[in-house]
Amino acid sequence: MSNIAKAEDVVVSYRTTKGSLRALDGADLAVRAGETLAVVGESGSGKSTLGMSFGRVLPGEAKHEAGRIEVDGTDVFAIDAETLRGLRRDKLGFVFQNPMTALDPTMRVGRQVARAMPGRASDAEITALLKRAELSDPARVMRAYPHELSGGMAQRVVIAIAIARGPQLLIADEPTASLDASIREKVMATLARLRDETGASLLVLSHDLRLMARHAGRVAVMYGGRVVEIGASAEVLQRPAHPYTRALLAAASGSERPGERLEPIPGTPPTLAGRCEACAFAPRCAYAQDRCRAQRPEPREVAGRQVTCHFAEDVLADAPISTEAPR
Numbered sequence: 001m002s003n004i005a006k007a008e009d010v011v012v013s014y015r016t017t018k019g020s021l022r023a024l025d026g027a028d029l030a031v032r033a034g035e036t037l038a039v040v041g042e043s044g045s046g047k048s049t050l051g052m053s054f055g056r057v058l059p060g061e062a063k064h065e066a067g068r069i070e071v072d073g074t075d076v077f078a079i080d081a082e083t084l085r086g087l088r089r090d091k092l093g094f095v096f097q098n099p100m101t102a103l104d105p106t107m108r109v110g111r112q113v114a115r116a117m118p119g120r121a122s123d124a125e126i127t128a129l130l131k132r133a134e135l136s137d138p139a140r141v142m143r144a145y146p147h148e149l150s151g152g153m154a155q156r157v158v159i160a161i162a163i164a165r166g167p168q169l170l171i172a173d174e175p176t177a178s179l180d181a182s183i184r185e186k187v188m189a190t191l192a193r194l195r196d197e198t199g200a201s202l203l204v205l206s207h208d209l210r211l212m213a214r215h216a217g218r219v220a221v222m223y224g225g226r227v228v229e230i231g232a233s234a235e236v237l238q239r240p241a242h243p244y245t246r247a248l249l250a251a252a253s254g255s256e257r258p259g260e261r262l263e264p265i266p267g268t269p270p271t272l273a274g275r276c277e278a279c280a281f282a283p284r285c286a287y288a289q290d291r292c293r294a295q296r297p298e299p300r301e302v303a304g305r306q307v308t309c310h311f312a313e314d315v316l317a318d319a320p321i322s323t324e325a326p327r
Contacts, residue, residue: 004168004201005054006030010067011275012049012058012225022272023049025225025280026067028299031169036195036202038216038233040209040248044269046225051171051205055092056084072168093162093200095191097174099154103146109157110142116164132197133160134190152183156190163194170195173205184208188215209252213237221245224270224280231305239320241302241312243285249321279310287311 012024023046031037031054039047052058053069056076069076072091079087096102104112113129114121121129123142130138133156146154155175162170172191176184188204192215195202206212212219213233220230221242229242240246250263267284270276279285282292291310302312309315 002033003030004033005071005203006069007050007053008068010050010053010069011065012053013063013065014059015061015063019273020063022225022274023062024053024067025272025276027222027226029220029227029230031201031203032218033168033201034195034199035218036192036204036216038204038206038212038219039222039227040206040212040219041222042207042248042265042269045222047205047222048173049225050222051173051203054169054171054203055088055094057088057094090165091168093165093167093170095155095158095162095170095172095175098178099151099158100146102158103154105146107145108142109144109146109149113142113157113160113164116161118165129160129164130157132163132194133157134186135160151179152187155179155187159187159190159194163198163200166198166200168200170200170202171205172202174207175204176206176208176211184211185214191215209237209249221248224276225272226280226308227299227306228281228308229305235303236305237321239303239316241305241307241316242309243287243311243315244281246315246318246321247284247286287314 007027007029010024010027013020013022027046027050029050039051041047054071054076064077071087074087110126113126117125126142127138130141135141135153135156141153176187179187188211191202204212204216216233218231219233219236220227221244223244229236229240229245236245237249240249247265251265265284270280277296278294279292279297282288297308297310299306299308303316
């Protein structure tokens with residue numbers, strides 16, 4: 001299967017008052033054409049920086065230091081501003097975490113949607129697009145300002161804007177995090193349906209492992225600015241081969257039984273001032289040995305997935321972890 005986008009050994013740092021801090025420390029990721037790929041991890045793992053790098057949608061304090069990111073064969077960090085605008089407009093669609101900050105509060109929704117569409121869109125065309133995003137009363141939504149909509153409706157407007165030009169890659173950064181639990185599943189189902197209809201690829205950045213297990217064909221787990229495990233969702237999220245994936249699942253709510261306690265991951269994510277020459281997870285890892293603290297692990301194939309761990313076979317040998325809530 002061909003790739004619509006890929007990242008190779010990407011390094012991105014941020015300028016801070018404490019000096020330069022690395023968000024990506026040699027990240028690799030390939031997004032296949034037509035797939036839903038979830039990137040999961042704790043806050044600070046680098047998933048949002050990696051996802052936004054595909055469109056070069058990074059804050060001013062971010063610096064791309066090394067590596068290559070391609071979208072449909074175009075090197076995103078090598079093109080000029082005008083070419084980048086064309087790439088974002090025609091091949092990429094973005095769905096951000098908070099729809100209220102993604103929409104202009106001073107402009108009616110219909111006008112905002114029309115501006116995202118090619119040419120001079122008619123009311124009928126705007127209505128059709130809003131219906132595709134499963135807004136049941138598009139006429140009212142078109143007349144409304146963003147603050148007059150619920151969070152779920154506003155997010156569907158953002159989705160409509162994202163698909164307006166038929167992008168090849170949809171990037172959704174925590175698209176359900178600001179929504180009520182009752183509508184998270186519905187919004188993800190809408191994104192999945194639109195991906196099927198358009199043939200686009202869907203890259204979802206999320207901390208909700210249970211939701212991603214139901215909707216993503218593949219999952220990439222990030223830690224310390226690297227992808228530490230990637231493979232089919234059913235395999236990675238039930239029989240993890242990286243200690244961090246296993247710890248993340250044990251700490252995730254949703255599948256615990258009455259009386260059971262969640263197992264928080266000890267310690268805190270690393271703060272990297274430069275390249276990590278060891279395993280970044282070693283200080284928090286129950287499987288860590290001297291080799292982990294002295295040698296940087298490189299990705300290798302284990303049980304049909306790529307894993308960045310010296311002792312992946314030991315992790316894989318432990319009991320499976322369920323991603324399903326108890327009945």
